[in-house]
Amino acid sequence: MLDALFELFFKYRPLIFEQGDFAFRAPWTGGLAVAAAVAAGVLTWRSYAQVRGNSRPLDRVVLAVVRLAAFAMLAFCLMRPVLVLSSVVPQQNFLGVLIDDSRSMRIADRDETPRLQFVQDQLATPEGDLRAALNERFALRFFSFSSETDRLDVVDELGFDGTRTHLGQALARAHDELSDVPLSGLVVVTDGADNAGGELEEALLPIQAAGVPIFSVGLGRESYERDIELGRVETPRRVLRGSALVTDVVVTHRGYAGRPVTIQVEDEGRIVGSENVTLLRDGELQTVRLRFTAGEAGPRLFTFRVSPQQGEMVTQNNVRETLIAVDDRRDKVLYFEGEPRFEVKFLRRAVEDDENLQVAILQRTAENKFMRFNVDGPDDLAGGFPRTRAELFQYRGLILGSIEANYFTPDQLRMISDFVNHRGGGLLMLGSRRSFAEGGYAGTPVADVLPVVVGEPRGDGEDGFFVEVAVETTRAGATHASTQIADTEELSVARWRELPPITIVNPVTEVKPGATTLLTAADSDLVVLAFQRYGAGKSMAFPVQDSWTWQMHADIAVDDMTHETYWRRLLRWLIDGVPDQVVTELPQDRVQPGEPATILASVGDANFEELNNSVVLASVTHPNGEFTDLPMEWTAQRDGEYRATFTPSTEGFYEVRVEALADDELLGEDVTYLQVAPSDAEFHDSTLRASLLERLAEETGGRFYTAETASSLADEIQYVGGGVTVVEEHDLWDMPILLLLLASLVLGEWSFRRFRGLA
Amino acid sequence: MRSSGLARIALVTLALSGAVLGVRLATPSISDPPPVAPPGSGIMAEQQRGQQGFDPREMLRGRRRGTLQQPGGPHEFYFTRAIYSSGWGWSRWATDYPKADRQFMTVVNRLIDIDGSPYENAVRLDDPRIRDFPFLYALEVGDISLSQAEIEGLRNYLLAGGFLVIDDFWGSWEWAAFEQQIRQVFPEHPIVEVPIDHPVFNAVYRIDEVMQVPAIGNYWGGRTWERDGYEAHVRGIFDDKGRLMVLINWNTDLGDAWEWAERPEYPLKFSTFAVEMGINFIVYAMSH
Structure with missing residues (x-):
């Protein structure tokens, strides 16, 4: 409507003004005319300056200005202003038309009409208005795109059943195919969904470099009503x-x-x-x-x-x-306890039914005397606490009980730090008379790892610090996986408040920046449970010396599972995500049949030092039981990272087992799974993404249209598009707006004179 | 743990000597002010009062009203004695009390790296605070006569994770009486012989043979047995998951060996064995 009004007054549509360059094309006589107009203007000014009569100075100024404006307009027209712009030569240029073939085009979000209706009405047949208009000017090349991009000979065969939209891939393909012909632009008819992830920016670069404008036609609504x-x-x-x-x-x-x-x-x-x-x-x-x-x-x-x-x-x-x-599988956690404590007994009881946790316990009973529980064999931990990284790093989690820092050698303390920082393990320190500050950990590498500030011991005289506290959750603790001791968040928070008080001998009140407090004492600032990510792993502080109270206390029913639930969830969270020597990762764990899947593997030795010279093999078991062996190659981008790619053809779950060898020894293996199924991405975030399509057009010099405005597409591409073009000049002197203005000035002068009684 | 017999005896002797001396020095005379230990006081209150010495008058008062608790501060371990009802009105739970408890704990604190209270601690079976102490010792149970509250208290205590050591009862008559009572606590779990290769026998010290430890009076009488209890047994009650809940020392008196370890006329081999067994029981109870 606005465009039509604009065209009525200015003779041309706004696009012509946007695209054209302004110029004057006056012949030499035009200059003479302008000179005459200027002279007339000077005379006018002089005559108005000399005339007196009954006029006021202001009247003379107004009349002079109006008269001069009229002369200026005349001079402007005599200069023959034009718009110079290039226009594509009809039938000399190609136009790529890309049509979204994905399932989201079936969404009926405009007056219960599906988005694909626009394609069927306007483009599917040669009689379609838009197609006919484009066909008059360009040689059309159609493409359909969803997860794949195909040349399209017959538009009305589109099935609109694509399960993913790779807009970037489609643009790149069409541009490639049409790179050898004069190309006026690419028309993209879509709802704007691009769920390929990150391909679009890359695909745009060559299109921008080639100066090919993209004209996007957005279908659908930007938001749904319901x-x-x-x-x-x-x-x-x-x-x-x-x-x-x-x-x-x-x-x-x-x-x-x-x-x-x-x-x-x-x-x-x-x-x-x-x-x-x-x-x-x-x-x-x-x-x-x-x-x-x-x-x-x-x-x-x-x-x-x-x-x-x-x-x-x-x-x-x-x-x-x-x-x-x-x-x-059974994940191994090492619990090192420095003295006989009931925590050992009750922690063992809490996790003994958990078939996936193996808590190996090394307990000191006297100087250099140890008991071992749940170990793998007679030699396991026979020498006490591990003295090598390889020995310690076989565990995923490490619990330090009442064991003083001085027990460890400096290298063992660094080893514990490395266990978290480098190996990615989980460290938990329990409260006791020999842990945290009371255990002399201040200034040690272990204190650096812990999520709480470990200072000097702060006891009350010789007896040390001792306090009985009730526990409550923090905001983070109310929802954290490790502190869920009931079926719902509300019940869990309430249950924590009901639990009998426990005792603390380590006055820990300060957590480090970046650490999260999950449990606190109800009536003081004592930290009860906190964690932080540290390097590749995580650490937790639980400065409570008798969590067994939550099992034994008279207020706890004998069949109550709170204590068991707490420890199982805490330890499982502690070791969740802890890597093995061989770790398999699928950047995309769901692909569609025929879509390539990438397998990545990280490989390290027993000390978790990355290995770049391993023999790494991925064995893929197909849903039908067939095997595919894929040798994996070092990526050379990251130490210890190997890659292989395969393209699954049938739907189902694929087991991907990766094994790594070094010096003919198996370093380890890891199993993960790939789901091959049609993507469900098409219906998520499926509203019209006009902003994306506008940006596409803007960055390439094209324009964005909706179904309602697409009728002007053909005309506009004529001036915006590239390819074989000719230069056109459009006269501006005869714009209706100029005639109207001139008439208004003359009429205005006359009216002013009449109004002031000057003539 | 393996060690030569001589070394073990020497080590335990050294510990026992120090323990006896320490207990004697620490035990106040009858003229000392009595401790304030009203029923209902907890560990915190006890800690605030400080570590009071033992007063026989208080013990007698405790016997009459059937409760006495004397934990010495916030320790990890309390040698806790069960106060139970007896059939003849005499408080047999307090046999050897508290001297045996104190001497034993002094030795324990010297021999193993444990934060143990050096004082006695006695709690009624029907007192909810019994659940604060996961290790329990009871002796002279041949005359035990449990009330319903005691039965429930002991059952819940053991099911929750507590550990009970029974000692010093002799002969078939006392066994029958005890068995009848403990059946009320655990009718569903049998009493079985604990094999010598069970972990409780080598938790710290390796025990190869269950020795019969005599009461000092019997030893002076020239025998190690009482009534028809000629052979010492270690029996147990296990829960559904095979965890040992009750350890029964029958026809033996470990408590007397702890109590009279300082007497030269009482053979060291019995004291040594009793201490090793007791330490094994404690460490086992704290780790299994």
């Missing part, structure tokens, strides 16, 4: 069997504020967790925390789901799937 979407779901890639998971799910919605909904998580169809929430305001990101247990080993597909609501425009985005490799 929709609930499960957004990001953050879960670990792998966990130990039986691990309790606390997972954040981001929910967004429009049109359902205040509505209660239930979010469920299913393990292969079986509901393992749910959470009732009331939806917040429209568009607000809402994080919902779900608790569930990974009970079955192997590749487990967990499905997060919110039930479709009445009137929802897109229900496919109510579901999110995530693949978790659930390991059924």
Whole structure:
């Protein structure tokens, strides 16, 4: 509408003015005319300056200015102003037309009409208005794109069943194919979804360099009226069997504020967790925390789901799937205790039924006398606390009980630090008369690792510090996986408050910057549980000397599992994510059939020093039982990193087992899983991403259109597009607006004279 | 742990000598002010009062009302004696009390690296505070007569993770009486012989043979046995998961060996064995 009005007054559409360069094309007589106009202006000024009569000075100024303006306009027209712009030569240029073939094009979000309707109406047949208009000027080359990009001979054969949209890949492919012909531009008809991840910027560079404009036609709505979407779901890639998971799910919605909904998580169809929430305001990101247990080993597909609501425009985005490799193995934790303590007994009891935790205990009973429990063999820990890194680094977690720092050699203290920092293990220090400051750890490498500040002992006289405290959770502790001792967050927080008091002999009150306090004393500033990430691993401080009270106290029922739950979850969290010597990683753990999958492996020796000369082999077991062996090559980008790629062809779970050898010795092996299935990404974040499409057009010199404005596409490409062009000049002197202005000036002068009674 | 017999005896002798001297010096005379230890006081209150000495008058008062508690500060380990009801009205739970407890704990603190209270600590079976002490010692149980509250208290204590050591009861008659009582606590768990290769026998010291330890009076009488208890046994009650909950020393008197270890006429071999067994029991109870 505005464009039409503009064209009415200015003769041309705004695009012509945007693209054209302004110039005067007056012949020599034009100069003469201008000189005459200037002379007339001077005379006018002089005559108005001399005339007196009954006019005031202001009247003479107004009349002179109006008259001079009229002369100036005349002079402007006599100079013959023009717009100079290039225009593509009809039928001499090619135009690439890329049509989104993905499933999101089926979404009916405009008057219950699917997005693909625009394609079918305008482009599918030669009779379509847009196609016909383009066809008049350009040689058209059609492409369809979703996860793959294909040349398209017959547009109406599009199936709109692509499961992923690789916009960058599509642009690159079309540009490549048309790089040898005069190309006026690329027209992209899409809803703007690009879920390929990071390819777009890279693909744009050569297109920008070649000066090829992109004309984007955005289909769909930028927001839905009524929709609930499960957004990001953050879960670990792998966990130990039986691990309790606390997972954040981001929910967004429009049109359902205040509505209660239930979010469920299913393990292969079986509901393992749910959470009732009331939806917040429209568009607000809402994080919902779900608790569930990974009970079955192997590749487990967990499905997060919110039930479709009445009137929802897109229900496919109510579901999110995530693949978790659930390991059924025994992870080793070393508990070094410096004296007989009941913590040993009750910690053992707490985890003895946990088939995935092996807490090997080394307990000193007298000087140089040790007891060993749960060790691997008669020689295991026979020499006391490990003296080599290789010996210590076989464990994933390390618990230090009542053992003074002086027991360790300086190298052993550094080794413990390296266990966390370099090996990536988890360290937990327990409260006792010989730990933290009371154990002389101030200034040691172990104190550097701990999440709390270890200063000098602060006892009350010879008896030392001793206090009985009730425990409560901090804000972080209320939701942290290691401190969940009941089924829900509320119950867990309440349960912590109910637990009988424990005693503390280590007055720890300060955590380090970056550390997180999870539990505190209810009536003081004493830290009860804190953690921090340190280097590749993490450390925890639990300055409590008798957590067994939570098992033995008379207020605790004999069948109560709080103590067991606490220790199992704490230790599992402590060793969660601790790497092995060989670690397999899939940058994408879900690909589509025919899409290449990359396997990365990190390989280290027993001291966890990266090895670049290992023999690394990935064995891929297909869903049908077939094997594929893939030698992995060092990437040369990172020490110890190896890579291999394969392209799965059928849907299902693929087991990827990586083994590494060095000097004919097996360093280790690691198993992970790849899910091969159609992507579910198309329906997530599926609204029209106009901003992306506008940016595409802007950065390449093209323009952005909607379904409503696309009718002007063909005309505009004529002036914006590249390829074989000719220079056109468009006269401006005869613009209606100029005539109107001139008439207005003359009429204005006359009216002013009449109004002032001057003529 | 393996060590030569001579070395073991010498080590324990040294510890016992110091222990006896220490206990004698620490034990106040009857004219000392009595400790303030009302029922219901906890560890914290005891700590504030300081470590009071033992007063026989208080012990007698405790016997009458059936409760006495004397933990000496916030230690990791308290040698806790069970106060139980007896059939004849006489408080047999207090046999050898507190001298045996103190002498034994003094030795324990010297021989192993433990933060143990050097004082006696006695708690009723029906007192909820019994759950504050995961190690429990009871003796002279041939006349035990548990109330329902005591039965429930002991059962819950053991199921929660407590460990009970029984000592000093002799012969088939006392066994039968004890068995009848303990059956009320654990009707579902049998009493079985603890094999000599069980970890409790080598938690710290390696015990190859269960020796019969006589009460000092019997030894003076020229025998190690009492009634028809000619052979010492170590029996146990295990829970559903095979964890040892109750350790029963029958036809033997470890407590007397701790109590009279300083007497030259009492053979050192018995004291040594009793201390080694006791330490094994403690360390086992704290780690298994």
